[in-house]
Amino acid sequence: MASGEGEVMRNKQVIFRDYVTGNPKESDMYVTDSSTIKLKAPQGSVAVLVKNLYLACDPYLRIRMGRIEGSSVFTSFTPGSPLSGFGVAKVLDSGHPEFKEGDLVWGTTGWEEYSLITEPEQLFKIHHTDVPLSYYTGLLGVPGMTAFVGFHEVCSPKRGDSVFVSAAAGAVGQLVGQFAKLMGCYVVGSVGSKEKVDLLKNKLGFDEAFNYKEEHDLDAALKRYFPKGIDIYFENVGGKMLDAVLLNMRPHGHISVCGMISHYNLNQPQGFSNLTSLIYNRIRMEGFVVFDYFHLYPKFLDMVLPYIREGKIVYLEDIVEGLERGPATLVGLFSGRNVGKQVVLVAPAE
Structure with a gap:
């Protein structure tokens, strides 16, 4: 656990403006740094506080921008709140016994610099760091x-x-x-x-x-x-x-x-x-x-990691730098602007 009461930091975020019909536009989102966050998990909770490193731009995010009814898979984004999706992050503080400060993880996180994840069962700990961390938004995610x-x-x-x-x-x-x-x-x-x-x-x-x-x-x-x-x-x-x-x-x-x-x-x-x-x-x-198949993740890693290490798989990424470029990058998915996995670099891994 981190010591002290936890530093309070400004937290840049990509905010969902309102429900979307038709093609998504950059104006359906906006970037703000007016929010703050305490860099410490609440005492007595199992929450995990992370610093986001990479965010995945995925087509299913467009589904969550609309009004979703009757789906057991996706829920709509909440207007006025940050987008969320899959990303790679570093643990800053944790109330969960399986995660500790300094761990690298991938899973569901917010489109923001820092996220407090209250359902850490959505996170996977990263054990193999001999491959690029960004791969956990794509090839290994x-x-x-x-x-x-x-x-x-x-x-x-x-x-x-x-x-x-x-x-x-x-x-x-x-x-x-x-x-x-x-x-x-x-x-x-x-x-x-x-x-x-x-x-x-x-x-x-x-x-x-x-x-x-x-x-x-x-x-x-x-x-x-x-x-x-x-x-x-x-x-x-x-x-x-x-x-x-x-x-x-x-x-x-x-x-x-x-x-x-x-x-x-x-x-x-x-x-x-x-x-x-x-x-x-x-x-x-x-x-x-x-x-429905996340229980097969170890089997998947056993197959794909040797292919990566032996150079038998080529993996293409399109990485843009800066959370503020997130809205334009996400919208670009729907015009085929990207080649390979579209990723937003929020912060470099230290």
Whole structure:
């Protein structure tokens, strides 16, 4: 425990202004340093006081900006309060027996310089520091776990499977493609620019990639890259892409539904025309939430850490410096501005 009553510090925060409809804007958030925080956990509590180092910009944050009703997974942000999400932090003080001053952790924290975490069971202690700490917002955090669960646990892949990944240059998609290649699969990714196509093919090891914005007929594009059909589709976008994929799945194929970023800013989500393909081709389409699989985190680390240390996985990050750049960085996710995992550096690790 830290000694004394605890120093009082100004605490810069990104505040959520009000519920959002349509595309999020920078003006839906604002940055303030008018708040203060005591750098000590309340006496007798199990709370953990942390200094935030890295914050993850994730598409699901847009869902939390709207009014959420009937969801057991997400809750809406509270207008006038800081945003929250996954991040990497250093423990400054703790009332919880599993965490002590100086520990590095990742988990749910606030979009602010310092956070008092009252539910520390949401934190994971970082034991492996021979890799970049920022990886715990991505490769070794929720995106990595999401790729692992959605591909290995939901899709039950086999060597030689034909795998298609949408949003393939993003934090999750880039890893799904590489996990599939390490298994001996044929892998194609869709992205939104020529630069990202080159990245997938020349740096991330995908067999093929295409820019969906240049394809007037997505069904024809998929038939070009998968003349014998798709065994596994890792779904990140929804919309017209999913409708086209349904026409190109092989019998008994698997679709792992991770996200549908094309729907997040729509007031009325798009319907689908080709769902009968699920019946005719006996396709298994399964949505999943990574939080249900956190018990597999040790298994995931056992698989992925050797790949990192042996240089078998390339991981792309787009890191911006300064909490004040958080709103613009988060909004940029929805125009495809980032390449790889989008991260905000709040403070360098000491």
